[in-house]
Amino acid sequence: MISTQHTAHSAQISGNGHGTNGHATNGHEPPHYGLLREKIAVLKQERNAVILAHNYQEGAIQDVADCVGDSLNLAKYARTTDADTIVFCGVHFMAETAAMLNPAKTVLIPDLGAGCALADMVIAEQVRQWKAAHPDGVVLCYINTSAAVKAECDYCCTSSNGVRVIESIPEDKEILFIPDYYLGSYLKAKTKRAIHLWKGYCPAHAVIIPEKIDALREQCPEAEFLMHPECGCLTKQMDLADQILSTEGMVTYVRSSPAKTFIIATENGILHRMRKDNPEKTFLPASEHASCHYMQRNTLDKLFWSLVRLQHRVTVDPAIAKRALIPIERMMALT
Ligand code: 13P
Ligand code: SF4
Numbered sequence: 001m002i003s004t005q006h007t008a009h010s011a012q013i014s015g016n017g018h019g020t021n022g023h024a025t026n027g028h029e030p031p032h033y034g035l036l037r038e039k040i041a042v043l044k045q046e047r048n049a050v051i052l053a054h055n056y057q058e059g060a061i062q063d064v065a066d067c068v069g070d071s072l073n074l075a076k077y078a079r080t081t082d083a084d085t086i087v088f089c090g091v092h093f094m095a096e097t098a099a100m101l102n103p104a105k106t107v108l109i110p111d112l113g114a115g116c117a118l119a120d121m122v123i124a125e126q127v128r129q130w131k132a133a134h135p136d137g138v139v140l141c142y143i144n145t146s147a148a149v150k151a152e153c154d155y156c157c158t159s160s161n162g163v164r165v166i167e168s169i170p171e172d173k174e175i176l177f178i179p180d181y182y183l184g185s186y187l188k189a190k191t192k193r194a195i196h197l198w199k200g201y202c203p204a205h206a207v208i209i210p211e212k213i214d215a216l217r218e219q220c221p222e223a224e225f226l227m228h229p230e231c232g233c234l235t236k237q238m239d240l241a242d243q244i245l246s247t248e249g250m251v252t253y254v255r256s257s258p259a260k261t262f263i264i265a266t267e268n269g270i271l272h273r274m275r276k277d278n279p280e281k282t283f284l285p286a287s288e289h290a291s292c293h294y295m296q297r298n299t300l301d302k303l304f305w306s307l308v309r310l311q312h313r314v315t316v317d318p319a320i321a322k323r324a325l326i327p328i329e330r331m332m333a334l335t
Contacts, residue, residue, distance in 0.1 A: 029060060033060055033300055036300050036301065036304050037060075037063075037064055037300075039304060040064050040300075040303065040304055040307060041064070043304070043307035043308065044307065047084065047085050047307055047310070048083050048084040048085065049083055049084065049085035049086070049087055049307060050066040050067070050077075050081050050083040050086055050087070051064055051065045051066050051067075051087045051089060051303065052065060052066065052067050052068075052069075052074045052077060052078060052086060052087070052088050052089060052090065052098070053065035053067070053068045053089040053090065054068075054069070054070070054071070054074060054089065054090035054091070054094065054247075054269075054295065055068060055069065055070060055247040055251060055269060055270045055273060056247070056267040056269035056270060056292055056295040057089045057090065057269055057295060058269065058272075058296065058298075058299065058300070059269075059272035059273075059276075060299075060300045061089045061298060061299070061300055062269075062272055062273060064300070064303070065089065068273060069247075069248050070158065070159070070160060070246045070247040070248035070249070071090075071094055071097075071143050071144075071158045071159075071246075072143070072158040072160050072161060072246070072248070072335060073248050074088075074090060074094060074098070075094070075097050075098065075101060075143070075158075075328075075332070076332070076335075078097070078098035078101055078102055078105075079098075079101040079102055079332070081102070081105070083105070084105065084106060085105065085106045085107075085108060085307075085310070086098055086102070086105050086106070086107045086108070087108045087110065087303060087306050087307060088107055088108065088109050088314070089109075089110060089298045089303060090109075090114070090295070090298075091114045091115060091116045091119075091292075091294050091295060092109060092112070092114060092115050092116065092119075092146075092314065093116055093119045093143065093144055093145060093146055093147075094143075095107050095108075095109045095314040096146065096147045096316050097143060097147075097328060098314075099314050099315055099316050099321075100147060100316050100321045100324055100325055101325075101328065101332075103318075103321065106310065106313060107313065107314045107315075108306045108307075108311065108312060108313055108314065109298070109306070109312055109314050110297075110298040110299070110302035110303045110305070110306040110312075111297040111298050111299075111312070112312040113294070113297045114294050114295065114297040114298050115294050116144050116202075116294055117202065117203050117204075117294065118142075118144045118179055118180055118200055118201065118230070119144045119145050119146055119149075119179065120146075121179045121198070121199075121200030121201070122145065122149055122178045122179040122198055122200060123146075123148070123149065124146075124148045124149050124151065124152050127139060127141075127149055127152040127153065127178065128152060130176055130178075130196075130198075131152070131176065134174060134176055134196065136173070136174060137173065137174045137175065137196070138154040138155065138169060138173045138174075138175055138176070139152065139153040139154050139155070139175075139176045139177075139178065140153065140154065140155040140156070140157060140166065140169070140175050140176070140178075140195075140327075141153040141155070141156050141157075141177075141178050141179075141327060142156075142157060142158070142159075142162075142177075142178065142179060142183055143156055143157065143158045143328075143331075144179070144180065144202075145178065145179060147316045147317075147320050147321060147324045148320055148324075149178070150324035150327055150328065151320045151323035151324040152323075153324075153327045154326075154327055155168075155169060155327050155330055155331065156327035156328050156330065156331045157331055158246060159183060159228065159229050159230065159245075159246035159247070159249075160245075160246035160248060160249055160335075161331065161334065161335050162183065162186075162187045162190075162229075163187060163190050163191055164334050164335070165330075165331055165334060166187055166191045166193055166195075167191065168330070168334055169193075171193075174194040174195075174196065175193060175194065175195045175196070176195075176196045176198075177195050177196065177197055177198060178198040178200065179198045179200030180198075180200050180201065180202065180229075180230055181197050181198065181199050181200060181201055182201060182229060182230055182231060182232055183229040183230055184197040184198070185197060185238075186229040186238065186244060187229075189238065201230075201232055202230045202232075202292075204267050204290050204291060204292040204293075205228060205230040205231045205232055205265075205266065205267070205290065206232040207232075207287050207289045207290055208231050208232065208233055208265050208266075208287045208290050209232075209233055209287065210233045212286060212287055213225065213233065213240075213263065213265065213286050216263050216284055216286065217240075217263065220261050220263070220284065222259070222260070222261060223259070223261040223262055223263050223282075223284065224242045224243070224257060224259040224261070224262050225240065225241050225242050225262075225263045225265070225286075226241065226242065226243045226244075226245060226250050226253065226254070226262055226263070226264055226265065226266075227241040227243070227244050227245075227265040227266070227286075228244075228245065228246070228247065228250070228265060228266035228267075229244050229246075230266070231265050231266070231286075233265075241265070247266060247267075247270055250264065250266065250270065250274075251273055251274060251277070254274050254277075254278060254281065254283070255277055255278060259281075260280070260281055260282060261281065261282040261283075261284065262274070262281065262282070262283050262284065263284050263286055264283055264284065264285055264286060265286035265287075265290075266286075266290065267290050267291060267292045267295065268285045268287075268288070268290050268291055269291075269292070269295060269296075271283050271285060
């Protein structure tokens with residue numbers, strides 16, 4: 001049981017846990033963050049909990065996490081942890097995937113509103129209709145889909161393993177790819193397979209436009225240009241990117257590259273980790289507006305309350321989970 005001490009102190013920390021986004025401004029973190037970090041460390045022990053944080057989460061959350069990574073690495077971690085509780089600081093489809101991969105655990109998300117605009121661009125009924133129009137096709141879903149959508153699919157992939165998953169699909173099969181048009185275009189170009197593309201997109205990546213990238217590259221010709229495959233400008237800039245990588249791929253790449261300056265085309269939460277890991281290098285966001293409002297709904301305050309109240313639990317209907325795990329497990333077997 002949690003000690004009453006936490007709830008008493010927590011009143012001083014931040015109201016009822018439904019406060020506004022706690023992002024630090026002007027490089028200064030809110031004054032109560034030090035106290036929050038201490039309390040989170042104690043609660044984690046008491047709850048036998050682990051904190052998983054996606055690379056886009058605010059820096060303060062990344063700094064208290066047991067694992068920071070991309071959607072594939074976080075899914076792998078969630079699958080094998082022996083903690084009783086997983087606090088998933090990411091978006092809902094990621095927490096759902098963790099809950100399906102480790103059904104005996106309590107999976108929490110600090111803010112239930114942390115959804116994904118891209119995942120919401122396709123629903124299960126639309127997948128059923130698309131399949132009916134292509135009876136010989138197989139459906140490959142990006143992990144950025146709800147469990148209900150995954151339950152309609154044959155294969156699943158993330159931005160880091162899409163090519164490998166496609167190579168595992170028999171060559172005579174046409175592929176229906178949902179929901180991200182740009183990741184799908186990239187995979188189609190890379191694999192030269194017959195792939196039909198759903199026209200979904202991520203709004204945070206859509207604001208990254210070629211004009212700004214061109215200007216940055218002109219200003220810093222020595223900079224390496226890294227792009228996430230969800231970028232809307234990818235169709236025009238694909239050949240110009242030095243690397244097209246998942247978020248974890250980018251974090252790993254900048255560590256080992258001899259380059260000193262990088263232009264980063266993805267959600268800007270990732271800059272925290274890059275700068276922390278490589279203080280001697282310079283990271284320029286391809287757009288200052290590339291910010292995921294869903295990811296940012298999770299804050300350090302809400303993470304604290306999540307541990308105090310064991311809220312908000314993410315579960316998946318067992319009948320849906322049984323079917324959704326088929327494409328997920330096919331992917332996990334390859335990686
Ligand atoms: P990654 O798997 O590359 O971290 O991407 C997840 C995501 O939601 C990107 O917008
Ligand atoms: Fe979804 Fe885009 Fe946010 Fe990633 S950045 S979680 S794809 S809305």
